[in-house]
Amino acid sequence: MVHFIIYTDNVYTEVHTGSIDADHDDTGEEHADKILAVRPRGNRVRAEILKIHADTPEVSLIKYAAEQIQAGQVLGMPTDTFYGLAADPFNLRAVERVYEIKSRLRHKPLSLLIENVDQAEEFARPLPDDFHLLARRFWPGPLTMIVPAASHLPLKVTANTGNVALRVPASEIPLAVVRAAKIPITATSANLSGAAECTTAEQVRDQLENRISLIVDGGKSPRTMSSTIVHFREDGTWQILREGAIPAKEIIEALS
Numbered sequence: 001m002v003h004f005i006i007y008t009d010n011v012y013t014e015v016h017t018g019s020i021d022a023d024h025d026d027t028g029e030e031h032a033d034k035i036l037a038v039r040p041r042g043n044r045v046r047a048e049i050l051k052i053h054a055d056t057p058e059v060s061l062i063k064y065a066a067e068q069i070q071a072g073q074v075l076g077m078p079t080d081t082f083y084g085l086a087a088d089p090f091n092l093r094a095v096e097r098v099y100e101i102k103s104r105l106r107h108k109p110l111s112l113l114i115e116n117v118d119q120a121e122e123f124a125r126p127l128p129d130d131f132h133l134l135a136r137r138f139w140p141g142p143l144t145m146i147v148p149a150a151s152h153l154p155l156k157v158t159a160n161t162g163n164v165a166l167r168v169p170a171s172e173i174p175l176a177v178v179r180a181a182k183i184p185i186t187a188t189s190a191n192l193s194g195a196a197e198c199t200t201a202e203q204v205r206d207q208l209e210n211r212i213s214l215i216v217d218g219g220k221s222p223r224t225m226s227s228t229i230v231h232f233r234e235d236g237t238w239q240i241l242r243e244g245a246i247p248a249k250e251i252i253e254a255l256s
Helices: 059-070 092-102 117-123 129-138 172-181 201-211 248-255
Strands: 003-008 011-017 035-038 048-051 075-077 084-086 111-113 143-148 163-167 214-217 228-232 238-242
Touching: 048 059, 048 201, 059 075, 059 172, 059 214, 075 172, 075 201, 084 092, 084 172, 092 201, 111 172, 117 129, 117 163, 129 143, 129 228, 129 248, 201 214, 228 248, 238 248
Parallel strands: 048 214, 075 214, 111 163, 143 228
Antiparallel strands: 003 011, 003 048, 011 035, 075 084, 143 163, 228 238
């Protein structure tokens, strides 16, 4: 019998996992085969906080988080910038929930966290050479690149702009969740539109209250600055839309 702890409503809750044979990860450590039950405590309905080690994420906990996303849930998720809202971009109801949770205008597209450049090529039309140049230099890292979206991406994700924003985070937890779920995940910041971004799981819960049911806690965000955003247009030109954690001069130097 394997179990882990979820912190919710100022008390700790045990989550027990299956007693059937445990699998092993690459390090030889056992991980849970199945989540059996959650015993809630406390009276208020508030988001559960699932603590996962930031540098060496526990396989069973990553699997649990990925399964929630696959089931259509929206989770609070740490990244290498601020905490984000993680959902399956191909689940239209989940995408709609992201907009509802944030009170976000529907004309603003959602950014996606992906595993690598190969995955970027699945969700975008032919990528320019400058995209690959920046990806080699700054990914994984706090660089979001907007590119023409592939036709199979839902219009709710692109907000009918024809573009998609992609990023490979320098953060083990979201990368592990993307691999486990076998899909990219949304990455818009986990805050109400216009409110301050969140750098801890507790801040996410305090701000969003009961709008989401589960927040992955990977500790405090490693930086307090948003990602830098570069837009690649279909004609091959590019523009820095937002200077963030990566200085604009480094982008310009890389593309000069």
